[in-house]
Amino acid sequence: xxxxxxGRRGALPPGVSHSQELSGRLREGDYLADEGLSTAIFLALKxxxxxxxxxxxxxxKTEVAKVxxxxxxxxxxxxxCYEGIDVNQAVYEWDYARQLLHIRxxxxxxxxxxxxxxxxxxxxxxxxxxxxLLRALEHxxxxxxxxxxxxxxxxxxxxxxxxxxxxxxxxxxxxxxxTIRADRPPVAVLTSNRTRxxxxxxxxxxxxxxxxxxxxxxxxxxxxxxVPGAEExxxxxxxxxxxxxxxxxxxxxxxxxxxxxxxxxLVALGAKELDEDLISATLGSVVKYRExxxxxxxxxxxxxxxxxxx
Amino acid sequence: xxxTAAPPPMLDAAVTFGRVLRRAGLPAGxxxxxxxxxxxxxxxxxxxxxxxxxxxxxxxSRPQDAEVYDRAFRLFWDGDxxxxxxxxxxxxxxxxxxxxxxxxxxxxxxxxxxxxEAVRLRYSPVDILRKKDFADCTPEEFAxxxxxxxxxxxxxxxxxxxxxxxxxxxxxxxxxxxxxxxRTCGEPMRHRYRKARDLPRRVVLLxxxxxxxxxxxxxxxxxxxAGVASGEPVEAFVLGTRLTRVTRELxxxxxxxxxxEASRAVEDWSGGTRLGDTIKEFVDxxxxxxxxxxxxxxxxxxxxxxxxxxxxxxxxxxxxxxAHKVIWVNPLKAAPGYQPLARGMAAALPNVDVFISGHxxxxxxxxxxxxSGVAKSDR
Numbered sequence: 135x136x137x138x139x140x141g142r143r144g145a146l147p148p149g150v151s152h153s154q155e156l157s158g159r160l161r162e163g164d165y166l167a168d169e170g171l172s173t174a175i176f177l178a179l180k181x182x183x184x185x186x187x188x189x190x191x192x193x194x195k196t197e198v199a200k201v202x203x204x205x206x207x208x209x210x211x212x213x214x215c216y217e218g219i220d221v222n223q224a225v226y227e228w229d230y231a232r233q234l235l236h237i238r239x240x241x242x243x244x245x246x247x248x249x250x251x252x253x254x255x256x257x258x259x260x261x262x263x264x265x266x267l268l269r270a271l272e273h274x275x276x277x278x279x280x281x282x283x284x285x286x287x288x289x290x291x292x293x294x295x296x297x298x299x300x301x302x303x304x305x306x307x308x309x310x311x312x313t314i315r316a317d318r319p320p321v322a323v324l325t326s327n328r329t330r331x332x333x334x335x336x337x338x339x340x341x342x343x344x345x346x347x348x349x350x351x352x353x354x355x356x357x358x359x360x361v362p363g364a365e366e367x368x369x370x371x372x373x374x375x376x377x378x379x380x381x382x383x384x385x386x387x388x389x390x391x392x393x394x395x396x397x398x399x400l401v402a403l404g405a406k407e408l409d410e411d412l413i414s415a416t417l418g419s420v421v422k423y424r425e426x427x428x429x430x431x432x433x434x435x436x437x438x439x440x441x442x443x444x
Numbered sequence: 445x446x447x448t449a450a451p452p453p454m455l456d457a458a459v460t461f462g463r464v465l466r467r468a469g470l471p472a473g474x475x476x477x478x479x480x481x482x483x484x485x486x487x488x489x490x491x492x493x494x495x496x497x498x499x500x501x502x503x504x505s506r507p508q509d510a511e512v513y514d515r516a517f518r519l520f521w522d523g524d525x526x527x528x529x530x531x532x533x534x535x536x537x538x539x540x541x542x543x544x545x546x547x548x549x550x551x552x553x554x555x556x557x558x559x560x561e562a563v564r565l566r567y568s569p570v571d572i573l574r575k576k577d578f579a580d581c582t583p584e585e586f587a588x589x590x591x592x593x594x595x596x597x598x599x600x601x602x603x604x605x606x607x608x609x610x611x612x613x614x615x616x617x618x619x620x621x622x623x624x625x626x627r628t629c630g631e632p633m634r635h636r637y638r639k640a641r642d643l644p645r646r647v648v649l650l651x652x653x654x655x656x657x658x659x660x661x662x663x664x665x666x667x668x669x670a671g672v673a674s675g676e677p678v679e680a681f682v683l684g685t686r687l688t689r690v691t692r693e694l695x696x697x698x699x700x701x702x703x704x705e706a707s708r709a710v711e712d713w714s715g716g717t718r719l720g721d722t723i724k725e726f727v728d729x730x731x732x733x734x735x736x737x738x739x740x741x742x743x744x745x746x747x748x749x750x751x752x753x754x755x756x757x758x759x760x761x762x763x764x765x766x767a768h769k770v771i772w773v774n775p776l777k778a779a780p781g782y783q784p785l786a787r788g789m790a791a792a793l794p795n796v797d798v799f800i801s802g803h804x805x806x807x808x809x810x811x812x813x814x815x816s817g818v819a820k821s822d823r
Contacts, residue, residue, distance in 0.1 A: 153487065153494075173487070173497035180486045183479070188507065218607040230618035234625070234632070241629075253626065288734070329734030337505040338475065341483075344507045385732065385762075425758070 145278050145321055146179050147205050153177075165194070165201035166348075166356050174343040175202070184301050184322035186337055189345035192389020195325040199282035202321060208277040211320070213266040215289035221296070225267045225306055233261050257310035267300060271316040281320040286336075287329045294336050301339050350377050353393060360394050363401040371408040372397050375437040376420065382433075384426040396420040410434045454489060455481055461520050465503060468512050472503045495521060574805040578775070579659035589805055590666050590699055596808065598671040598678055600645030600740045601768065601817030607641055614639030645740050645768055646677040647815055650726060652745030653684050653710065654717035660775045660803065661713075664744050667808055669694045669702050679735060683745065684712035687725040717748060719788050720755030727762050736766040740815050744773045744802060747789025757791040764795040771814050773802035 150156050153169075153176035160167050160175070167175065175198065178185035187195040203210035213224055233256050240252060264272060270281040286294065300306060304319040324340060326332055348356060353373040357364055364372070372393060380387040388396075399419045405412055413434040421427050430437070462477035472480075480502040487494035496517060504513050573585055574592070581589065610617065620636035649668050653661040671678040672694040682688045693705040707713065723743075727736065741763055749756050764770050772792060776782060778801040784790050793799065798814045801807040 169493060170497050170500060173494065174501040177483045177486060177498065177501060181479075181482055186505075218605050220607055228619065230622045233622060237625070256626075327733055329730075331506075334471070334505065338473075341479075341501040342505045343501055344510070385728065425762075 145182070145206060145318065146176075147207075150176075159205045160201055161359070163201040163204040164359055165197060166352060166359060167198075168348075168352065171198075171343055171345065174341055178323075178341050179321060181341075182319050184324055184340040186324045186326070186332075186340035186342045187345055188326050188328055188342070190347065190387070190389055191327055192391035193345045193347060194390050195345055196282065196284055199280050199284075199323040199325075202323065203280040206277050206280065206321065208275060208321075209273070209279045210282060211266050211270045211273075211279050212282045212284060214284050215286050215293070217288055217290060219289050219293055223265060224293070224296075225265050226308060227263045227265065228257070229261045229263050236261070259311070262308070262311070268306060268314065270320040270322075271300075271304060271306060271314055273320065274317060278316070278318040278320045281322045283322065283324045285327060286324050287326040287332055291333065294333050298336055298339065301336075347380060347387070348390065350374060353377070353390065356390060357393060357397050361397045361401060364397050365406060368400060368406060368408060369397065371438065372400065374439075375408065375413070378437045378439075379421065379430065382429065384421065384429065385423045386421075386426065388420045392420045392422075408438060413437060454484060458484070461499070461516070462503070464520055465513065465516050468516050470503060470509055470512055470516075471505075476503050492521070574809075576805075577778070577803050578663035579803070581663070586663065586666070589663065590670070592805055593667055593670040593808065594673075596667075596670055596674075596812045597816070598647060598674055598812055599676045599816055600647045601815070602642040603645050603738060603768070604640045605643040608638040609641040611637050611639035613637050644676055644816075645738060646679065646735065647671065648679045648681070648731075648736060648739050648741045648767075650681045650683055650723065650741070650743045650745075652717060652719065652743075653682050653713055654748065655714045656717075656746055656748050657744075657775070658714050660744075664773075664802070665694075665703060665706060666699065669699055669706075673697055673699075673702065679730075681726060681730075682706070682710045683717065683719065683722040683726075684710060685715045685718060685722070686712060687722045687729070689730070716750050717745075718751035719745060719747070719749035720751045720753065720757075720759055723759040723763070724755060727759055727766070731763060731766055736763055738768050739766075740769050740771065740817075741767040742771045742773060742811070742815065743792075743796075745788075746774055746776050747772075747784065747786040747792060749786070749788030749791075753787045753791045756788050757795075760792045760795040764797075769797045769817070770795060771798040771800065771811065772796040773800055773807075773811055775801060775803040777801040778803040778807065 146156070147159055150159060153173045156176045156179070157167055157169070157172035160172060174185060177183070179202075185198070187198060189195055199212075200210060236256065245252070262268075266281070270279050273279040283297070286297070301322060303315075305313050305315040307313045322340075324336075350373055353376065354366075354370050357369040357373055358366065361369070376388050376393045376396070396416060396419045399416045400408070400412065403412070403416070414431065417427055417430060417434075421430050458477050458481045462472045462474070462480070465472040480499055483498035483502050484495055487498055489495065499517065500510070500513060504510055573581075573588060576585070578589075608615075608617075610620065614637040617636040617638040620638075621632050621634075624634055624636065625632040649671060651661065651664050651668055653665075657664075665682075668678075668680040668690070672680050672691055673696070678691075680689070680691045680694050682690050688710045690706040690709055693709045694702045696702040696705065730736070731741075760770070772789075774784075774789065776786075777799070784793055800810055800814060802811055
């Protein structure tokens, strides 16, 4: 184990010392990262900095966190952000029901004489319910956990400011208990769909990477890797069709997630070759707006022609 | 400098590179440069790709940064040309706009400055001003109007937030009940309650600045500034031949500075409109991803559309499905006997909830009321 060499910060998987090796590991974990992304992940792990990922829906931002937890063999702790999320849902909450029960029990047994001590007892760790952020800091193990803060753009500004503190100190102060500090900072991955601009102060603490839609060859490779049931020919046809769809000015251009859904649907139907009928039958798994479907239906055949082909 | 203890060459180069980037318009502060050096340290300094990506992930923070970064990188590290002389113009000047595209009403400001009119109108009573058509207002009156606009309350209709706050009734608030119970020896004498708090909806303002709207765009832009600067959740966009987001530019408290920055950001004042296409761009890039969802969307336009009207109709239908309420403000509506004859206007109306004029201050007050959900169309 060369964990110690990594110091308090940083958490590279054992035996990985540069980004190409990491890229190989990610591939073993069923994730294909191009050079930029694997360098970004490598640096995030090595420097112990949060990784901030932006990109269209379905390009595999969340997947990065999942594959990291597989590669590092550590738990994935996920915080899904939404409007109005607050400390009680993200960090901790006191377990009031248990506290009340405790008071009742103590009363029944006549143990409430020493009031100050009794009250202290109410605010101890056993009455605290951990939410994702606290759980990530309290994790003990040879590898820090992967902390996924998903869709940060959905949370409010105030919550962002609050995250700032946690992501730079990796510590949380609970007034009744004191400060809880992580043994080793978790591997933090933040994702955003860019529904709004996330504050610069938060981005500054992170490494930033924008994930784009993949090119044809890489998408074929991804399909082959993730849907082993699909044959090379089908995978290529699907990838080509999706590339064409992305150029069709749709309301929601399909992401990789949709490509994979579509391929799985086709494989489930036992398809070996993509044709017009199959496209019409399965289009719902890749194009999910009625207007987009209408636009696509008439041109189902043109989806099949490659950029270089006829 | 060359005589002192030489810093590692990489650090030196990185600091200079940071300076080059800053001049090109990337906010690459010293903290980011330090991070960049640490990143390169972990990689292979001799590999171009490693240095490139180390900088890409530490010095950039927006997709559009990549372009400036790439150009700077090529010039600086690949040594195409001496960076200092070449970069500044390429980096920053490419985003600023040529002088002559600045908002035209500025010229009228100068022209009228000497006019008698100005003095006379200073004394014009406020309620006349409130009813006066923006197209007939003088610069002094605009200044007066802006003070009035700053007092408009542009908060959107209320919606239920997720966050709970104390309330006389609602669901039980265990935290506060228990805290009170401790005071009475663990006996919860008084139950506390909490309820979802009401929050104002987001307001999205889309202002048409094409040629036909020129008499009004200055006043409407001031109106947008009043909204954005109020601190309520208000987003502002300008629709010309293309879409420009001006929320950031308008957020400065000083109205002159805010309007100046906004007009520099917009490249197509008083051009033609492709209303349908620009609104489509709004829905594609911002609206559908979340900005228009549950929001109050306000379109300030006379509805003249040089593009395909079917596009506009379709896009308005999309906005209508996403938004809480769609308000259309048309300064021409105030004219006696107005009929929505502009093809774009007619196409958009089926998907508009509230249709009001917006040619003078009073009608903007009506707009503010409509935004907060109390007013209907001013028929």
